[in-house]
Amino acid sequence: xxxxxxxxxxxxxxxxxxxxxxxxxxxxxxxxxxxxxxxxxxxxxxxxxxxxxxxxxxxxxxxxxxxxxxxxxxxxxxxxxxxxxxxxxxxxxxxxxxxxxxxxxxxxxxxxxxxxxxxxxxxxxxxxxxxxxxxxxxxxxxxxxxxxxxxxxxxxxxxxxxxxxxxxxxxxxxxxxxxxxxxxxxxxxxxxxxxxxxxxxxxxxxxxxxxxx
Amino acid sequence: xxxxxxxxxxxxxxxxxxxxxxxxxxxxxxxxxxxxxxxxxxxxxxxxxxxxxxxxxxxxxxxxxxxxxxxxxxxxxxxxxxxxxxxxxxxxxxxxxxxxxxxxxxxxxxxxxxxxxxxxxxxxxxxxxxxxxxxxxxxxxxxxxxxxxxxxxxxxxxxxxxxxxxxxxxxxxxxxxxxxxxxxxxxxxxxxxxxxxxxxxxxxxxxxxxxxxxxxxxxx
Ligand SMILES: N[C@H](CCC(=O)N[C@@H](CS)C(=O)NCC(=O)O)C(=O)O
Ligand code: FES
Numbered sequence: 001x002x003x004x005x006x007x008x009x010x011x012x013x014x015x016x017x018x019x020x021x022x023x024x025x026x027x028x029x030x031x032x033x034x035x036x037x038x039x040x041x042x043x044x045x046x047x048x049x050x051x052x053x054x055x056x057x058x059x060x061x062x063x064x065x066x067x068x069x070x071x072x073x074x075x076x077x078x079x080x081x082x083x084x085x086x087x088x089x090x091x092x093x094x095x096x097x098x099x100x101x102x103x104x105x106x107x108x109x110x111x112x113x114x115x116x117x118x119x120x121x122x123x124x125x126x127x128x129x130x131x132x133x134x135x136x137x138x139x140x141x142x143x144x145x146x147x148x149x150x151x152x153x154x155x156x157x158x159x160x161x162x163x164x165x166x167x168x169x170x171x172x173x174x175x176x177x178x179x180x181x182x183x184x185x186x187x188x189x190x191x192x193x194x195x196x197x198x199x200x201x202x203x204x205x206x207x208x209x210x211x212x213x
Numbered sequence: 214x215x216x217x218x219x220x221x222x223x224x225x226x227x228x229x230x231x232x233x234x235x236x237x238x239x240x241x242x243x244x245x246x247x248x249x250x251x252x253x254x255x256x257x258x259x260x261x262x263x264x265x266x267x268x269x270x271x272x273x274x275x276x277x278x279x280x281x282x283x284x285x286x287x288x289x290x291x292x293x294x295x296x297x298x299x300x301x302x303x304x305x306x307x308x309x310x311x312x313x314x315x316x317x318x319x320x321x322x323x324x325x326x327x328x329x330x331x332x333x334x335x336x337x338x339x340x341x342x343x344x345x346x347x348x349x350x351x352x353x354x355x356x357x358x359x360x361x362x363x364x365x366x367x368x369x370x371x372x373x374x375x376x377x378x379x380x381x382x383x384x385x386x387x388x389x390x391x392x393x394x395x396x397x398x399x400x401x402x403x404x405x406x407x408x409x410x411x412x413x414x415x416x417x418x419x420x421x422x423x424x425x426x427x428x429x430x431x432x433x
Contacts, residue, residue: 060420131355132355189359
């Protein structure tokens with residue numbers, strides 16, 4: 001994802017990696033997120049920091065339509081508002097207690113977070129479906145060098161043997177989503193999952209050599 | 214009753230306690246003063262296991278010093294569904310991950326001992342070997358999902374999953390993040406929600422499966 005763009009959609013995770021009733025850590029350039037899906041299927045993203053004492057909310061748990069902190073059990077709704085403080089069951093938590101939330105879109109099996117105020121919807125994947133995500137200790141330039149081709153403005157990189165959607169996690173770290181044709185055979189899907197390992201090794205090698213220079 | 218020489222904070226001992234709990238076997242637990250007493254390196258335990266490691270499992274004449282063998286023994290006695298079935302690929306995958314689990318012990322386990330008990334070792338090397346092992350496990354689980362299987366060797370948990378799970382779950386103790394592994398996250402959830410699952414310090418049953426806390430005044 002071009003980090004220079006003021007507003008954009010960042011592909012942070014695959015839908016299949018976030019079943020209903022679960023929470024996972026994710027990352028946008030602005031920092032770490034707790035990405036969670038309620039029991040009824042709604043995805044929400046909050047800064048990964050509990051307003052109470054700062055515990056990572058991605059270590060918490062989802063019950064029904066709320067995200068709860070593992071530490072003292074404060075729970076939050078999709079809009080980030082605090083709904084319940086177990087130590088004070090009679091209290092309606094004040095409006096001011098809330099987490100920072102980010103707009104989320106889910107399309108083509110990918111979960112996107114809005115950074116800034118992006119115009120329109122996330123980029124379409126044009127007949128491709130996501131297979132798996134993997135993190136690389138390599139910047140986008142090193143991955144492009146390893147793949148032998150450039151990513152487009154939306155972060156989509158199409159080489160001869162592999163298709164990737166790239167998302168810059170932080171300096172020198174990239175989240176790679178591997179894409180395949182929607183009608184790829186099981187064998188082709190497994191081959192693509194494995195090929196991504198080789199590409200990551202190569203990219204991390206380039207990154208190290210680049211850093212050594 | 215089988216006797217397990219055990220230490221509560223040892224992931225290798227926890228493998229055996231967990232397998233016993235999941236298969237409904239009762240163990241006679243003999244606590245070992247691993248830290249700070251180094252009892253596992255004293256004469257009594259060296260006589261049982263010259264390698265100076267725990268767990269050690271005794272059942273009559275049988276004396277085992279390798280946790281993978283203990284898992285197989287418990288399963289074979291009490292719940293053979295945890296072993297490989299007659300399928301050749303499945304049998305091979307069980308062995309593959311049982312052997313692989315030794316690499317988790319050496320890398321992630323080594324990093325954890327270094328960080329928690331200040332054991333000597335090159336922490337950078339241990340951590341990068343741990344990351345390499347986690348990446349291998351992640352790919353293994355991604356491939357299994359493509360085959361319609363949720364666990365390492367089959368669509369049901371086997372001894373292979375129990376052999377690999379504890380050191381993976383405790384990777385953060387050695388300074389190795391589990392954030393970048395979505396397949397491992399889902400696998401860990403599946404294991405932590407099994408009927409009969411038991412905890413150890415640092416490894417918890419799925420919180421959302423616990424009963425909703427009672428509303429009581431006061432408290433935290
Ligand atoms: N024999 C292996 C080794 C288990 C192992 O590494 N155990 C650790 C405790 S978790 C140990 O006893 N280490 C000896 C030491 O660090 O002094 C097994 O049963 O899997
Ligand atoms: S830190 Fe989250 S509830 Fe206390």
